[in-house]
Amino acid sequence: MLGARKPGSVKGQEWYQADDVAQEYDEKRFSKGGRLIDRREKEAVLDALGPVEDKKVLEIACGTGRFTAMLAERGADIVGLDISGPMLQQGRQRAQSAGVADSLEYMRGDAGRLPFPDDHFDVVFAMRFFHLADTPEEFLAEMCRVSNDQIFFDTFNRYSTRSLYNWALPMGSRLYSGEEVDALLDATGLELVSAEHDWIFPYGLYREIPNRVASTLRWLDDGIRTLPFGDRLASVSYWNARL
Amino acid sequence: MQEDLLDILCCPLDKHDLELEATERDEEEILTGTLTCTECGEAYPIEDGIPNLLPPDMREESPA
Numbered sequence: 202m203l204g205a206r207k208p209g210s211v212k213g214q215e216w217y218q219a220d221d222v223a224q225e226y227d228e229k230r231f232s233k234g235g236r237l238i239d240r241r242e243k244e245a246v247l248d249a250l251g252p253v254e255d256k257k258v259l260e261i262a263c264g265t266g267r268f269t270a271m272l273a274e275r276g277a278d279i280v281g282l283d284i285s286g287p288m289l290q291q292g293r294q295r296a297q298s299a300g301v302a303d304s305l306e307y308m309r310g311d312a313g314r315l316p317f318p319d320d321h322f323d324v325v326f327a328m329r330f331f332h333l334a335d336t337p338e339e340f341l342a343e344m345c346r347v348s349n350d351q352i353f354f355d356t357f358n359r360y361s362t363r364s365l366y367n368w369a370l371p372m373g374s375r376l377y378s379g380e381e382v383d384a385l386l387d388a389t390g391l392e393l394v395s396a397e398h399d400w401i402f403p404y405g406l407y408r409e410i411p412n413r414v415a416s417t418l419r420w421l422d423d424g425i426r427t428l429p430f431g432d433r434l435a436s437v438s439y440w441n442a443r444l
Numbered sequence: 445m446q447e448d449l450l451d452i453l454c455c456p457l458d459k460h461d462l463e464l465e466a467t468e469r470d471e472e473e474i475l476t477g478t479l480t481c482t483e484c485g486e487a488y489p490i491e492d493g494i495p496n497l498l499p500p501d502m503r504e505e506s507p508a
Binding site: 218289293307 | 445446449452453454455456457459472491492493494495496497498499502504
């Protein structure tokens with residue numbers, strides 16, 4: 202067990218480090234409608250990062266490594282950091298079987314105290330991390346410290362369908378308004394390059410339904426977002442920023 | 445971990461260089477060993493090929 206909560210703690214620290222959670226993580230999150238989420242998130246990462254060949258990339262909270270493996274395959278020189286040993290072991294096995302272990306390194310570490318020198322990476326990104334962060338500004342500042350150029354992350358949005366069920370989640374997520382993200386960027390000296398807003402219907406719903414139903418729901422989701430103010434209902438935002 | 449990772453790793457506490465002591469290797473990488481901060485002396489274990497750079501206050505409690 203971890204002791205008293207320290208500054209910069211992250212929700213679910215113990216949960217994510219359990220062996221059985223790591224083993225079932227991908228299956229639970231990314232089967233059924235979750236596949237659509239996985240695909241969209243990968244697209245968001247690839248779009249934001251652009252060509253990654255020979256770029257030095259760091260992913261914070263890389264979990265079982267679905268993004269790190271993808272970027273290593275595309276030639277990035279990438280490090281994945283996570284708090285959980287069991288999750289990283291899954292990632293390591295995946296990297297070895299994908300033949301990308303050479304350009305990919307995993308390590309356990311604290312997102313608030315990164316074991317890298319200033320300005321080392323070209324890109325630092327974190328997916329599904331900030332909703333777990335109790336002190337987002339501190340984490341974002343530390344990401345900025347080790348990046349010399351780009352920062353990319355996502356948030357779950359406060360004024361969205363997410364807030365309808367967030368209270369029922371075991372850990373609850375930190376939800377962000379656009380203003381809160383603006384303030385975070387300001388405080389850390391980041392400049393927003395682009396933002397995408399997606400998922401009128403929340404991830405939790407997609408994960409529970411079979412593929413075919415999920416595709417229909419996704420179609421509806423796309424439709425609603427094209428309406429005036431449709432973006433404002435989105436439950437997820439992807440933020441691409443530069444130093 | 446591969447040995448050249450050492451070029452970029454530093455102590456999470458004071459950001460000084462780390463010194464590697466490998467106790468188990470295969471052809472490609474270091475499987476077990478210790479990374480020790482050249483400044484503060486804090487030791488970080490490498491377990492099953494994965495270095496554990498969690499600061500001491502965040503590691504699981506284990507009998508010393």
